[in-house]
Amino acid sequence: MLAALRKLTDRLIGLSAFIGTAGLLFVVGVIILDVVGRNFGHPLYGSQDLITMTMVLIVFGGMALCDRVGGHIIVDIFEGSFPAALNRALDILSALLGSGIFMLIAYTVFQSARLSQMLNLSTNLLRLPTAWFQYALCAFAVITSVAMLLRAVMLARGQTCDTHPAKDMP
Structure with missing residues (x-):
């Protein structure tokens, strides 16, 4: 079941990271087109809308992968002086806390997306519905929450998260 x-x-996680990567490539393309267009006196209309909305995909699309590979900042000043059991308990607690935070983010943004949809909110220039991006953020936050919860369960069962090398970092 756990496997x-x-x-x-x-x-x-792979899908969300792929979408985040595609968003990053898209933003790079938009910026290049905008800069080249500005040079010739024709900036890309709506580039700010495209970049702003796509940043949601980039940041939250990669969040679960960042947790899976141990990319979050870890302050381990006292870790060497704590017993292994306490360090493990703190790792479990931090994964549970992170999972809860991302679930709250998902819930809050979901409520905001419903409001945006009801009010037909959109971006300034291109009139892209903001609810689409808010729903995407919700999905990415739920994926991150589930990934952190799974990490907490695995640590609680005494299993190591083999793709979570943060402990091996200097």
């Missing part, structure tokens, strides 16, 4: 959940979570 199947891990496999599903890994696939969702």
